[in-house]
Structures are given as C-alpha cells and as structure tokens.
Amino acid sequence: MRKFLSIILLLTLILTIVAGCAQDKAPNAATEDTSDKKSSKDLxxxxxxxxxxxxxxxxxxxxxxxxxxxxxxxxxxxxxxxxxxxxxxxxxxxxxxxxxxxxxxxxxxxxxxxxxxxxxxxxxGNKNVGIVVDAGSKIQSLEDLKGKKVAVGKGTNAYDFLLRALAKENIKVEDIELINLNPDEGQAAFDSKGVDAWAVWEPYLTINTLSQKGRIIADGELLGLLSxxxxxxxxxxxxxxxxxxxxxxxxxxxxxxxxxxxxxxxxxxxxxxxxxxxxxxxxxxxxxxxxxxxxxxxxxxxxxxxxxxxxxxxxxxxxxxxxxxxxxxxxxxxxx
Structure with missing residues (x-):
C-alpha cells in the first residue's frame, strides 16, 4: 500500500512540474503568434x-x-x-x-x-481638382474643348476628373487632344499657350486664376464629381x-x-x-x-x-x- 501511495505521489509531482513548465512557456507561445510584428529599431x-x-x-x-x-x-x-x-x-x-x-x-x-x-x-475632393483655360480664351465650357489640346498628367486624379467630366457631358475622349504633362511641364505649356486647357489640382488652379492668367471652367463642385x-x-x-x-x-x-x-x-x-x-x-x-x-x-x-x-x-x-x-x-x- 505504501509503495502504491509513493507511486501516486511521484506521478502527482511529475504532473505538477509538467504543468508548471507549460505555464512558463505559455507567454512565449503567445509572443510567437504575433511574430509578424517586427522591431522598429534602426528601421x-x-x-x-x-x-x-x-x-x-x-x-x-x-x-x-x-x-x-x-x-x-x-x-x-x-x-x-x-x-x-x-x-x-x-x-x-x-x-x-x-x-x-x-x-x-x-x-x-x-x-x-x-x-x-x-x-x-x-x-x-469637391474643389481640389479642375480644368483651367487661359483668361482670354474663347473656351467657356467642356463642349468647347472639342478639337483642343488639353494638358493632364495621365494616371493622376486630374486625369480621372477630366475623363469623368467629359463622360458626364457626353463628350468622347477622342474628341480632344490629350497632352501628357507633369505639373511643372503643364505650367510651362499653359504659360506659353502651348495647350488650350489644363486639368490639374491645387494649388495650380488658384495660382493661375488669382494671378489672372486663367479661369476655371469645371471643378468637382460645379459638376458634382468628387476627387x-x-x-x-x-x-x-x-x-x-x-x-x-x-x-x-x-x-x-x-x-x-x-x-x-x-x-x-x-x-x-x-x-x-x-x-x-x-x-x-x-x-x-x-x-x-x-x-x-x-x-x-x-x-x-x-x-x-x-x-x-x-x-x-x-x-x-x-x-x-x-x-x-x-x-x-x-x-x-x-x-x-
């Protein structure tokens, strides 16, 4: 009987130690579950x-x-x-x-x-993008852009705005001549009248309107388009x-x-x-x-x-x- 009790006590002791080890390892296991988080040191x-x-x-x-x-x-x-x-x-x-x-x-x-x-x-996004034309231009609306050169940076929000604006007025993209220019190039082309209109974002819209170089014929607020x-x-x-x-x-x-x-x-x-x-x-x-x-x-x-x-x-x-x-x-x- 004493031998049996000794065995029971020994097994209990072993189970206690194993349980204790498992508890010790639990925090490490939780850390491993979030191992995709990396240290920011020297990043x-x-x-x-x-x-x-x-x-x-x-x-x-x-x-x-x-x-x-x-x-x-x-x-x-x-x-x-x-x-x-x-x-x-x-x-x-x-x-x-x-x-x-x-x-x-x-x-x-x-x-x-x-x-x-x-x-x-x-x-x-209601007024930050628009289409500007020269202050003395005869262009008054999107319809007047047909056959004209329009500067825009392809892939930009101004490009998206221009395409959606034309579609809203039932104007085909093929009806205008798109000139792919980044902002610096677009400003130079606009200043030299190398293009008839320019689809662009702020601050270029305000720079060209308040300096009286140009005027806005379309923006998100006027057309109900968000950018x-x-x-x-x-x-x-x-x-x-x-x-x-x-x-x-x-x-x-x-x-x-x-x-x-x-x-x-x-x-x-x-x-x-x-x-x-x-x-x-x-x-x-x-x-x-x-x-x-x-x-x-x-x-x-x-x-x-x-x-x-x-x-x-x-x-x-x-x-x-x-x-x-x-x-x-x-x-x-x-x-x-």
Missing part, C-alpha cells in the same frame, strides 16, 4: 511628399516625424515626387512606406495588385509596424492642429515658399483644406463608382473591390 521609414514645402515642409524643418519615431528607434527618409503615380510605383518596388495622393493613382495601383492600404482621407485624396501605407509595413502607422497619423494630426491654430503664419510661410501673394495661398486653402479623418462609407462608395467607370472605359484592366484596401483602424486609434 528607415520612407515618407513620400509632393514637393518640398507646405505642411510637410514645416514637419521636415522641425523634424516632427523624426522626433516621433525616435522613441521606436526608427529614422525618417523623405522622398519627393511630382504626382501620385510614381509614389505607388515606389511602394510596389518596396522603396516607399507612406504617401498622400489622389483617388486615381490609388485605383490604378489596386488594379495592378500593388500592396497598399488606405489609412485616412486627406482631402474632401478625394488619401493617406496610404505599404501594406507589409502596416502589418509589421502598426505602432508606427498610428504614430504617423498622430504626428500628421498635430501638424494640422498647428496649421489651424497658426493659420496666418502657415499661409505666409507657404506663400513665401512659392513666391506667391498671401491672398493667393489663402484662396488655395479654401479650395483644398487638408484633413486627416476616417474614410466614410459614402466616400468608399463614390470611390467604387470611380473605379467601375475607369474599368468600363478600359483605363484599368480588372474590376476591383475597393473596400479591400480601406482600413480605418489606424486613424481611429490615432484619434483616441
């Missing part, structure tokens, strides 16, 4: 911007993102672009992590299976560094708060950067006020309509479900 975060000044110019000067990421041991590299399409190409090549860009480059990128995620809305802009992140980066994505959006929010609280200083700063009158920069902000908010279902539905239109006319080669690239979790955490 270089590539942030894409269009141009060197503006809101991000302030951020670069004050090293706001550098200071925000420093707590994670991460560094920042700034990469400049003239428009959105090269940004998505850089994301596809794993050479860019964050970008702010218009709706059309986003649609084209998804159709090309580029792995990115939309993390917030950056512009409302929202978004903040996006390389999907794998977001999966591995969720904390940095939230920090990026929080830092952007702090920038926008500074801009609103110091609007006079901000506008004067932006005007100086572009060597433009302050009044002109104030007007630009009225047409394209930057935001950083969750993307609503209504905007997503509008984005889907735009994607469907681009598929129908053959601009993109596959039909896409845009819902798959929107994720508000990061901006919602940043706003808490």
């Amino acid at each position: 270089v975060v590539r942030i894409g911007v269009q141009g060197s000044g503006g809101l991000f110019g302030k951020a670069r000067e004050d090293q706001l993102f550098e200071k925000a990421f420093e707590q994670y041991g991460a560094k920042v590299e700034w990469v400049e672009f003239q428009s959105g399409p090269p940004m998505t190409e850089a994301i596809a090549a794993d050479k860019l992590d964050f970008a702010g860009l218009g709706n059309m480059p986003v649609i084209t990128a998804q159709a090309a299976n580029i792995p990115f995620t939309i993390i917030s809305q950056a512009l409302a 929202p802009s978004y903040n996006i992140v390389r999907t794998k980066f977001a999966e591995e560094h969720e904390d940095l994505v939230v920090t990026y959006l929080k830092t952007l929010n702090s920038l926008l708060e500074w801009e609103l609280a110091n609007e006079k200083e901000a506008v004067e700063r932006y005007a100086t950067e572009r060597n433009l009158p302050v009044a002109l920069m104030e007007a630009t902000r009225q047409r394209a006020l930057p935001i950083n908010i969750p993307v609503t279902e209504a905007i997503i539905q509008e984005h889907q309509k735009t994607a469907d239109f681009q598929y129908e006319i053959g601009t993109i080669r596959q039909k896409i479900d845009v819902q798959k690239v929107f994720d508000n979790q990061y901006i919602e955490k940043a706003l808490q």
